[in-house]
Amino acid sequence: MTKTVTPKLAAEVMYKADILCCICRDRGDHIHHVDGDNQNNHFDNLVLLCFDHHHEASITGGLRRKLSAELIVRYREELYEFNQKKRQHLLEQFDTPIFQLTSESLLKSSLTALLIIEIEKTKEEYYQSERNVEVLHQIIKYSAYTNERISYVVLSLLYEVSGNTRYGLTTNGAILIGSLVEHYFPFSYEKDRMPENLGLATQCINIAFGISYDALIWLNNLSIASWGMMIYKHIYKYGKHIGSEALLEEVVKSFDELIGTLNRPERNDLDQAIQLVSCFKNDLNRRRMDFPDLPHDLFEIVRSQSNKDRNLSNTSP
Numbered sequence: 001m002t003k004t005v006t007p008k009l010a011a012e013v014m015y016k017a018d019i020l021c022c023i024c025r026d027r028g029d030h031i032h033h034v035d036g037d038n039q040n041n042h043f044d045n046l047v048l049l050c051f052d053h054h055h056e057a058s059i060t061g062g063l064r065r066k067l068s069a070e071l072i073v074r075y076r077e078e079l080y081e082f083n084q085k086k087r088q089h090l091l092e093q094f095d096t097p098i099f100q101l102t103s104e105s106l107l108k109s110s111l112t113a114l115l116i117i118e119i120e121k122t123k124e125e126y127y128q129s130e131r132n133v134e135v136l137h138q139i140i141k142y143s144a145y146t147n148e149r150i151s152y153v154v155l156s157l158l159y160e161v162s163g164n165t166r167y168g169l170t171t172n173g174a175i176l177i178g179s180l181v182e183h184y185f186p187f188s189y190e191k192d193r194m195p196e197n198l199g200l201a202t203q204c205i206n207i208a209f210g211i212s213y214d215a216l217i218w219l220n221n222l223s224i225a226s227w228g229m230m231i232y233k234h235i236y237k238y239g240k241h242i243g244s245e246a247l248l249e250e251v252v253k254s255f256d257e258l259i260g261t262l263n264r265p266e267r268n269d270l271d272q273a274i275q276l277v278s279c280f281k282n283d284l285n286r287r288r289m290d291f292p293d294l295p296h297d298l299f300e301i302v303r304s305q306s307n308k309d310r311n312l313s314n315t316s317p
């Protein structure tokens, strides 16, 4: 009889991995048996991998070098250690023993909790209004009180919203999302808050990607995509401000990925989209926070789509 991985064991593997593929740290979906023996369900023989790396670990024959068991284990140990430290860090940050709290910090924690509840309510409202981005406007006013926790909650919400771009985001909506990102990232310019901000920066890059990708592939709307790419610029500017080469590279990498997804042989209508993304990418080092110089025809498309979009959203009830 085949012994399967029990739900409890699978949960343990996924928890230790924080649902990440140990090789690329993207979402992991497959529990792989390190030694190739599907009957050996010992915890040490299991590892979470994404679809691609599961494939790479399982291939037989072919020219590609297979991921060896030793290599996978090495990656796995590193990820487990990383996750453990991450959790420890969170605990230390948020679980300070209560007797050490001053009344000032108690007040601050209460305020944080209250604002997170308000943000959650706004999220509900957004879905109840059939994804009307305008309802998110009320979140702006809490930004004066933001901290790592609140910024994290807001940016996670915006990431979710960016994934819904294809369901009819407008130029106004994209501008609002960009403005929210600017209000909540970075949550502080203090130098010792840099590591936490770097963690949030990735979320912002994902938001920029989500809006630009959906706008170009699904909506064919260069105006919305342009506002999505202004978010990249904001993050890049912060990267320059703190001198983080890694962050600058991350932005450029996301741009390249975006261009990569637009190179589709089955679509012959994406030339202008590729041109637009390249213009924004090449503009990253210019200091001013406005649109790059666009070739005349591209500029006209962006302008007319923006006008059309903004009139539309003005006349809607």
Ligand SMILES: [Zn+2]
Pocket: 021, 022, 023, 024, 025, 026, 049, 050, 051, 052, 053, 054
């Ligand atoms: Zn992977």
